[in-house]
Amino acid sequence: MTNTDHARALCKFIDSCPSMFHTTAQLSARLTEAGFEELAETDAWSIAPGGRYFTTRNGSSIIAFEVGEKLDDYHFQVAAAHGDSPVFKVKPVAELEGPGSYLKLDVEAYGGMIDHTWLDRQLGVAGRVLVREGDRVVSRLYDSARDVAIIPSLAIHLNREMNAKLELNRAKDIVAMFSAGDLSKDAFDQMIAEDLGVERADILARDVFLYNRQPAVVWGAANEFLSAPKLDDLGCAYAALEGMLAAGANEHQVNVFACFDNEEVGSNTKQGAMSTFLKDVLMRVNSALGKTDEEYRRAVAGSFMLSCDNAHACHPNHADKHDEANRCWLNGGIAIKEAENEPYCSDAFSRAAFIAVCDAADVPHQVFSNRSDMAGGGTLGNLSNTQVSMHGVDVGLPQLAMHSCFETTGARDIALGVDALTAYYTCDLHIDGAKGFELRK
Incomplete structure (x- = not known):
């Protein structure tokens, strides 16, 4: 798909998601269309190498996973976004x-x-x-x-x-x-x-x-912009899922996509990022594949998460509100977010891992940090780590007017976000504790 194709597909997706319950229904339909099998949490799960599955909780959160064929020494590669908005x-x-x-x-x-x-x-x-x-x-x-x-x-x-x-x-x-x-x-x-x-x-x-009810739209004299309700965080939800589907199965790992509810109110619900939802799914996958508890813990220790939630693009009228050196721009590609008071899960190790993934695929990326005298918002990466601890990095599509009922991003950033997520899901990222990592072919 071209830059314009992805931008217009995101507009169509957002227009079909007037609530977090509709978002989960739309994601479920997209996964079913792509050949994923739905598993109810209340049923026994039968999972096979090479299989593609998804499950939902509360009708407002969803986790999909694609199981590799060769899982002797496997791990999880997770990307998580959220489907709720203010x-x-x-x-x-x-x-x-x-x-x-x-x-x-x-x-x-x-x-x-x-x-x-x-x-x-x-x-x-x-x-x-x-x-x-x-x-x-x-x-x-x-x-x-x-x-x-x-x-x-x-x-x-x-x-x-x-x-x-x-x-x-x-x-x-x-x-x-x-x-x-x-x-x-x-x-x-x-x-x-x-x-x-x-x-x-x-x-x-x-x-x-x-x-x-204002429809999402691509606009501008050069069609540079995309404005819509709920860009935070349906932009990342779209990019993450489309990236996983474009990547296809990775035979040495389990690729995981999650879209959680309730990020905007703290994530501490049964279906939020702080819940047991992700942990329950990963443990059930491990068990259904005949793996032991020891193998599960080893797999999680070698796993990685992209916490996908949009970033603040430099404002055209208020550049002084942004850090002078660590700022991101519309249509410049996905931004890697970091803050020293730890609202994000990014650190040097995880940042280096994601940069290596993007560089290997020749995908552009940017950085974002708040001004040192301004507190930023948190998101779901570190909250999820209270249940399933793994290396992770916070990333997001640059946007303006975050938490407005009509927000703006760069039209090209949608395709660039899909490219970054495709590269992530395609690579085989092997982590050795915090000593180092390797991108295997």
């Missing part, structure tokens, strides 16, 4: 009435978004709904697939200071307009029931979120 979740009792005949949606922030970017946007609602079907209760994906809400700004005539100082109270200002009077209380759940073709009384619970 959004506003609709509360269990959805509606707020008034003033007058207005009907509004009561929402709560999920993650650390840039609040003002959500104002005056056409918003949809998506997530999962638990529905009674006879003696069973089943989880159904839901997407309004139309504009159903807006969070209106206050007119400047009513707040003359807003351009000098904008302060938003989430309980007052971030409340979504749902009806001007044509709908009455409980209309929100009635809308969902009608869209799903079920009775309102059969909806028992839901996890649904507002989402920006």
Whole structure:
């Protein structure tokens, strides 16, 4: 695929993922199309060398793995991204009435978004709904697939200071307009029931979120840019999976792709990076292949993880917010992230390993560190290491406006990210503790 092909494919992927539950469903469909077999966590697993498999947890996290043919001295090569983004979740009792005949949606922030970017946007609602079907209760994906809400700004005539100082109270200002009077209380759940073709009384619970309905787009006089909701971190989720599929099986290792939920709120859930999900999958793979506990521990000690989460590209209007020497740029390729207070899992050893992989495949790469007087954000690499400890490096696609509801990256960076991940999954990276490593043919 060309640079443009990958950029437009990412746009299509993002448009089909209005919630983390839809993201997992889309990734599952892509893996099934590529010949991967789905394994339920509640079933016994039968795994064979040369096999391709995936499993999900909570309908919002997914792990796929491709088993090599020659596993006498094997290890895992993992790339992990996350499928959630900062959004506003609709509360269990959805509606707020008034003033007058207005009907509004009561929402709560999920993650650390840039609040003002959500104002005056056409918003949809998506997530999962638990529905009674006879003696069973089943989880159904839901997407309004139309504009159903807006969070209106206050007119400047009513707040003359807003351009000098904008302060938003989430309980007052971030409340979504749902009806001007044509709908009455409980209309929100009635809308969902009608869209799903079920009775309102059969909806028992839901996890649904507002989402920006603006489509992802490649743009610019030279088509240099890609803007979309949820680039953090669906850009990396796309690049990592497509890289694994492009690489194909590596006969001496087990290639692993993970896309976790709940990174934006700390990852400490049953389906987050701090959960046992990755550990459980790797241990079950080891056991199903007839390997011992000793062999599992040796395999993990020789394994490697790419923690894939986007990086801050140098801002065109605020270059002073970035480190003078350690900054990354749009369309310059994947960035290797490092910070000395350890929010990232990168160190000299892991950085050298990834640089060697990229250099061997002639794939461009950049570096990113925060300014020394500014704290950066954390991500999932070190959190995952609390359960499965292995060498790892944090990498990401450079982007602008991280945590806005509409973010921007370089259109070429998508293909460059896929190239980097393909090189990673293709190589046979053999690690000797922290003494050294070898890229075997």
